[in-house]
Amino acid sequence: MAGLNTQISGATLTTFRPAEDLIIPDVKDVVEESVSGRAPEGSDPISDKTMVLNMGPQHPSTHGVLRLVIEIDGETVVSLAPDIGYLHTGIEKTCEAKFYNQVTPLTDRIDYLCPMTNNTAYALAVEKLLALEVPEKAQWLRVLFNELTRIQSHLVWLGTHAMDIGALTVFLYCFREREELLRIFEAVSGQRMMTSYVRIGGVALEPPVGLFKRIRAFLADFPSKIDEYEGLLEKNPIWIGRLKGIGYLTGEQAIALGVTGPPLRASGVDFDLRRDMPYSSYEKFQFNVPVATEGDVWARYKVRMLEMRESVKICLQALDGMPEGRYVAHAPKILVPDREQMKTQMESLIHHFKIVTEGFQVPAGEAMSAVEAPHGQMNYYVVSDGTTKPYRVHMRNADFCTLQALETMCKGQLIADVVAVIGSIDIVLGAIDR
Amino acid sequence: MSDPATNPATPEAVFGKEAVAAALADHAAVKGLEAFIVDAKWDRNELTLTVAPESIVEACKAAQASGYNFFEDCTCVDWFPTEPRFQVTYHLLSHKLKQRIRLIARVHGDTPSIPSITSVWPAANFYEREVFDLFGVRFEGHPRLTRIMMPDNWNGHPLRKDYPVEGYR
Secondary structure, three states: OOOHHHHHHOOOHHHOOHHHHOOOHHHHHHHHHHHHOOOOOOOOOOOOOOEEEEEOOOOHHHOOOOEEEEEEEOOEEEEEEEEOOOOOOOHHHHHOOOOHHHHHHHHHHHOOOOHHHHHHHHHHHHHHHHOOOOOHHHHHHHHHHHHHHHHHHHHHHHHHHHHHHOOHHHHHHHHHHHHHHHHHHHHHHOOOOOOOOEEOOEEOOOOOOOHHHHHHHHHHHHHHHHHHHHHHHHOOHHHHHHHOOOOOOOHHHHHHOOOOOHHHHHOOOOOOHHHHOOOOOHHHOOOOOOOOOOOOHHHHHHHHHHHHHHHHHHHHHHHHOOOOOOOEOOOOOOOOOOHHHHHHOHHHHHHHHHHHHHOOOOOOEEEEEEEEEOOEEEEEEEEEOOOOOOOEEEEEOHHHHHHHOHHHHHOOOEHHHHHHHHHHHOOOHHHHHO | OOOOOOOOOOOOEEEOHHHHHHHOOOOHHHHHOOOOEEEEEEEOOEEEEEEOHHHHHHHHHHHHHOOOOEEEEEEEEEOOOOOOOEEEEEEEEEOOOOEEEEEEEEEOOOOOEEEOOOOOOOOHHHHHHHHHHHHOOEEEOOOOOOOOOOOOOOOOOOOOOOOOOOOOO
């Protein structure tokens, strides 16, 4: 793959071997046969022949740089092999060279649709290592912004999924609503997408005056917007025909293949970390977990639409019951002190200087945190050797496993349905490749 | 933080096989995996069980039988230059018990190799390929152990501790 461009520019076509350089071993035999143009002996050259089709890496419906090597028989998918790694940035290696605080901005960047959730997961793991108690207000703020992130991520999913299937209007509507959410994120953290708002020990800043009112206005309006999307899509015979009965995944298959989040719940498995293994005071919120039993693309669509409505409920509860108090824990040797304190107190200045230049030590050990991200279960596994930098950070992203299940979902379907299935599993390649 | 209601007996930290077996006698994983445990620790509300690399497949089957139905991830920690160098880590989740356990297998650094658990959980497929790609640990019996993140002609395994973070090699 890496040497491909140089081979072409060197114009030495004799050294350019597509069958060896490009093709994934599983379908190599098939490709060699199609390259040489010979059918296997004793077979009917027309009816027995399958074709290998490369979809991606830069196909509008692959949501990034996902390459799918699809073997098709006529229009039916015989096998499908995802080829990933085009966005591999080695972010886990980079984490090992940074202080614990400096890793937080990196966690934004692995999944640009749910930065707050990634921040939360990382902060929870480090807080577990430090045995740091987080104030209640910070926990509730995390819940509030995690749920707003879920709505934001699902809006991008709905827009792109609908666009894959040809419904462009919904895409524009979804991005209209998402814009208001991004402005809310900007108001609270100064950034639209790479927020870094959730920090170790709490959150970065007190939300500005008037923001809660603005969020309330959005939440009051948003359920009618969901009605609007559903009105556009669910009465549309093309949308129904393209979604129902496509891309089946049973509950057993989903568990065996490690699928989490909405695709798992759409297959009839009733498991949600927010309800079943609560973190960050989710146990204090009342909400339903949408579950569907069909396991097809339509079920995944319905589960996410219902999830957005539940998220609105959780956000309203968080706004109504937002506790008073500090938004960040009191741990002067671990957390950067307030700006005002720094100007007046010598100790705060010293702590700030030490934390910024030397970082803070984390007791040796290992910790795993798991949160329910919009795409599924997001785990951070942090290993500390007692120094100021993490020894190892591993990010388990739901999309990585969901992609493994793509072949199971697409086998036997038509090639055009692969596009619908990719849209329904809602993957972000930045999170898969890391 | 894990919930004390769903996790039995939560002392602060317990190290060693016997101590963990005594402190967490009614824990499903401690009972179910008794035959395979080499070492154990209970730390920060998390149970870590060390098993021998050659018995990882049987240990995973035993864990599955004890209710840990969901494979979360498989990763590796490079403890260079100590031996055994690689710590292959598996996280298993139980939907019913609402618990998580961590299985650890220590693998030597000269020709690192461990049996593949794809026969128990197909979900391990991509994760084992990733560990093979980035750490160079071979998973015997894996259906298709090829590089997944790096190009096929890449030299070295980037997440090893003796691989530089930046600059040319």
